[in-house]
Amino acid sequence: MIRPGEFTWLKGGIALALVAAIATILVKPIGVSTQFVVTDTIIWKTFDKDIVQVTEKDGKQHYSSPNDYINKARGSYGHSASNPINYSFVFVLSMMLGAMLSSVFGGPKASKEEKQVPEAFQKRYGFNPKKRYVFAFIGGVFTLFGARMAGGCTSGHMISGMLQTAVSGYVFAFGVFLVAIPTALLVYGIKKKA
Amino acid sequence: MEILLAIILGAAFGAVLQRIGATNPNHIIDMLKLTDMKLAKTILMAIGLASIIVFTVNAIAPQTVHFSVKAAYLGVLVGGMIFGIGFAVGGLCPGTSLASAAEGRKDAMFFVLGGLLGSWLFAIAYEHIKTTDIYRTSLGGKSALAEGVFRHGHEYHAIIGFMSGTVTAVVIGIIFIIIAAKMPNALRKED
Structure with a gap:
């Protein structure tokens, strides 16, 4: 779904490719x-x-x-x-x-509500800012702990790594999606009605 | 000069992340739920095209591109899996959380605080982890699929040796772009 003001995948992909490529050519691959x-x-x-x-x-x-x-x-x-x-x-x-x-x-x-609790969270847990902040905080802890163990994140390993055809980029992406997809389905899939 | 490039490229990167919707946790959560693949299509397109651009420049002017290939070791896989938990629960990643917080999203600010704690916890844990298999087991080390990936005059080990690095990277780039174009907007229906 494309929201107002967003680029399409094609336009956005081209823009992101230019930034990532220019950074790699002139200075060094992007990393955060x-x-x-x-x-x-x-x-x-x-x-x-x-x-x-x-x-x-x-x-x-x-x-x-x-x-x-x-x-x-x-x-x-x-x-x-x-x-x-x-x-x-x-x-x-x-x-x-x-x-x-x-x-x-x-x-x-983003609306004022969206800036506290994104829609995908509301669908499962309702408008509950405190709960969303706890989830976001815990998410941050795991994400950065994992990124430091891996020596990079989505920017450094996935975008920059894979554009350089680095083996590490593929290993990282495999590990991330292997766990992230079932986790997201478990945590944000709509609860089945009994 | 380098600082000027940091300002320009950083601002461009942040603006693009915002424009593609990567700073919006909905896109990340829905991508991982496979119900909205727009972000995945965008990233695949970006990786594919960037690879083609970088390796074309590398073919025209060898050893001028500032490649920097990271090592592949067990920690990259395990760290990626731990990352995956946080990525899904938080709906953000390190780069997007900072950009997202900057556009005024409160939940992203909590993610950033959690991130500072998580990376500090790793700094504390590192002395106990550094001698374990996490770091000792190599999953390929500093290697690239393509030939001709140089850093400071040293070429990284190349996995694919039967064709030139430019051809390898362009073929991979085209495959990424085809996947980006062909991937449906949703792989499953919203439950």
Whole structure:
């Protein structure tokens, strides 16, 4: 179903292909979920300043962390968290701005109710914002935990990975839909009347 | 220069996600229920065409494309399955949740908060997971189906070796586009 302001699959697919291709050609493949870790690290640093440690050696700054994950890839998460004006972080902030502007200038609009509880949720559970927020929060926990274990998400593995013909992209997509389809049918399928 | 590209490409990506309806959880939930395949058709079209564009540029100017292939290990499959639970329950994914929150959807803001917790929990759990089969079992490593996928002068292992990488990627791209075009708008009826 195409809602007012939405692109058709063809027009939308072409637009998305151009953005994904240009990013891959000029800079690097699009990815988002890493920036959740970077944001975590920025927040974590305000509570525990030792979580990112910087040492200078030969005029170069080296980042490390007592947390094994933040320390991964030569402390790159700590590096990004200490220098948020980097390509990937700005890309994600700008993505949010782009979505906001699009919704104001001609893109599909959601009603006040839709902005709390989407129709697909209402069909099964009625208009229950609190319940929807709990579902969304839990969804976020699983999604990002899984994305970090997989090393990428829908953007990084599926769109960027598969466009590069990466084996990892296919493995990720297989795992996601194997579980997501039965889960969605279970959670949002209309309850059968007895 | 890179920051300028981040601003332009990021804004374009966010605007496109909003315009295709990917920031709307209804589209994701209905796609997973197989009752509205519009989003799947859009994404398949995008992957297919982007692949053709990228590999055509790669054929004209080899080693100029900024490829970056991620490793395939057991965690990609298991992580994908855990992701699948959240994707279905929340009706959003990491990129769309941020874009969705930015357009004022309150439920997406809760998804983002949950996401920050989920990725932090993984950072805490990582030291216990990193030595397990999740990371140790390879499902192909950093490999691509097509030949000629280079990063910093190093070519990724190619699975399909009997034809040029450009041909492989264009054939795969065309298959994706055909599937996108032929896929019905709904695979099952709303119950």
